[in-house]
Amino acid sequence: FLTAADGLGSIAIDTTQLNMSVTDPTAWATAMNNLGMVPVGLAGQQLVTDSICVPGFDPSLSMMTGITPINPMIPGMGLVPPPPPTDVPVVKEIIHCKSCTLFPPNPNLPPPSTRERPPGCKTVFVGGLPENATEEIIQEVFEQCGDITAIRKSKKNFCHIRFAEEFMVDKAIYLSGYRMRLGSSTDKKDSGRLHVDFAQARDDFYEWECKQRMLAREERHRRKMEEDRLRPPSPPAIMHYSEHEAALLAEKLKDDSKFSEAITVLLTWIERGEVNRRSANQFYSMVQSANSHVRRLMNEKAAHEQEMEQAKESFKNALTGILTQFEQIVAVFNASTRQKAWDHFSKAQRKNIDIWRKHSEELRNAHSEQLMGIRREEEMEMSDDDSGDSPTKKLRVDDSALAAQAYALKEENDSLRWQLDAYRNEVELLKQEKGQLFRTEESLTKDQQLQFLQQTMQGMQQQLLSIQEELNNKKSELEQAKEEQTHTQAMLKVLQEQLKNAKELAEINGHDESQTNEINVLTVALVNQDREKNSEKRSPGLKSEKEALLIGIISTFLHVHPFGANIEYLWSYMQQLDSRISANEIEMLLMRLPRMFKQEFSGVGATLEKRWKFCAFEGIKTI
Secondary structure (H helix, E strand, O other): OEEEOOOOOOOOOOOOOOOOOOOOHHHHHHHHHHHOOOOOOOOOOOOOOHHHOOOOOOOOHHHHHOOOOOOOOOOOOOOOOOOOOOOOOOOOOOEEOOOEEEEOOOOOOOOOOOOOOOOOOOEEEEEOOOOOOOHHHHHHHHHHHOOEEEEEEOOOOEEEEEEOOOHHHHHHHOOOOOEEEEOOOOOHHHEEEOEEEEEEEHHHHHHHHHHHHHHHHHHHHHHHHHHHHHOOOOOOOOOOOOHHHHHHHHHHHHOOOOHHHHHHHHHHHHHHOOOOOOOHHHHHHHHHHHHHHHHHHHHHHHHHHHHHHHHHHHHHHHHHHHHHHHHHHHHHHHHHOOHHHHOOOOHHHHHHHHHHHHHHHHHHHHHHHHHHHHHHHHHHHHHHHHHHOOHHHHHOOOHHHHHHHHHHHHHHHHHHHHHHHHHHHHHHHHHHOHHHHHHHHHHHHHHHHHHHHHHHHHHHHHHHHHHHHHHHHHHHHHHHHHHHHHHHHHHHHHHHHHHHHHHHHHHHHOOOHHHHHHHHHHHHHHHHHHHHHHHOOOOOOOOOHHHHHHHHHHHHHHHOOOOOEOHHHHHHHHHHHOOOOOHHHHHHHHHOOOOOEEEEEEOOHHHOEEEEEEOHHHHHHHO
16 A cells, blocks of 8 residues: 655655653753753754744645645745755754654764655655554654644554645655654664655545646636637527518518628528428519619629729829829939039939939839830720620720820820930930949949958858857767766666665565565666656657657557556557557657656566556656
8 A cells, every 4th residue: 555665855844833842851861961962951842943834824725716836835935935055954953752752863964865756645654663662652743743644553663654735744754864762761672763755655646636637627617618708609590481580581682781691591591491382482582582682783893893993093193193203303313414414413422313313213114114014904905895896886986995095105105205315314324434333333342242251251250169169069968978878887787786686685585576576666767767867868859740649649548547558558559540550669759758658567577567657747746
């Protein structure tokens, strides 16, 4: 039911006041003198100071109110002051009870080691008890840490204690390392050094899983409520067919404002099969009403087309006016560049005028091409209309169309004449300033080339520096990898020797299969822990969307199997989803993600079996 193992961890202290008195002051003073320690006052001491106590803290408050749980030992949350620096040791004092006395460990020794805390841990393992210690004495010492629900004492000098809440375990861990003495006796059976560690219990894990499932249900309910709130409203329901509803629908079909809604209802009725011999005439009248709207829709289309033609005409006229103004501006620039006025401008002014002139000519040419494109489209439409009309209609040419064509030809002639004048002026300017422009362009190109070369040199220098930094980083990573490899090899040798010695001792002493199984589990756990540390930096990311999908399915499958599953069972399940996948591919994918999946051994000898477990939530909790 309960197991205890040593591991690495940290001690978190969250405790209330603990006062204990001494019944025999003389015996206590004698015991202190025997230890070579100076006696202190006889008043009761506190396990921890009032500054780090959180009286009345209820960790289950979040389960009732929906508030995010707050760890009272997190610095900066307003509940406790920040912890003291790590280099300052925590001073432990002597604790006096009615039946025993607890002496603190040597402050120069390292703190007692603890295993990794299981999820939802409410049970502690207490070892090193005096042989004469009774269950009443154990309850007297540890009931000050909180309500005790069960004490299971072994025939040897250890026991398991289960508390009512998780935070009470932290108070009990504080007593690890204390030396316990019953009364004032100096007998070896009346003294022992306590070792308090986290214990793994099925009841604790079951309660923790129930709490997690409840939180998951609350989250799903909250998300569903949010989705329902954000979901768009459903369309109105279509009423069932009846003679009364059909008469109302016929009136709605005649109304232009309600036609869209009514035609939807009519379509639904026809698709449902409401048309029969009795209602055929009524449906025919409604279909006839729907057909009467065709003429209205065609008239609306013609009106919109007329509006579009008017908009095109207004746009064309506005574009013509803009093009005329552009031609006038270009004419001003061309006049300014002639010899008579050009000589009176400074060099900077000439440069600006030249830039403005080129920009204006580009804009004028773009607008002119756009206007010509519009006119070509109109001519194509007119040619299509002429080809589709009969010979009698071709003779009836509208006077307004001829006038519009004549006006368009006149504007086109004017624009071509203006363009010709502009080209002539440009040719004259090019002839006059050919030598100057050649010199200025040559100097500009040299300056640009020099700037480009400087920028290239700077970029190459930056690249060289970045490459050097990357080289140094690679060297450091290589050295770290070598150190990790040597450390792993040494650790593996030590583990192999320990495993061999443990098996020999088990065979000699005749230990049962459960102890051998515990040794195998601990060995595999340590190897997996070391493998996780080494693979954190080397594990590559996911290569494809298929691997991400496989990880999601495998995580869900292993999450509903808390005791793990072997690779054959997992492969048989994945075969139903993808027949081309192999067991080796699944095992390689699991080994690449040691922070999400871990491998454990169970059984002994021929019954030895490898099982994979999902451990991503444990990694998140320890972080």
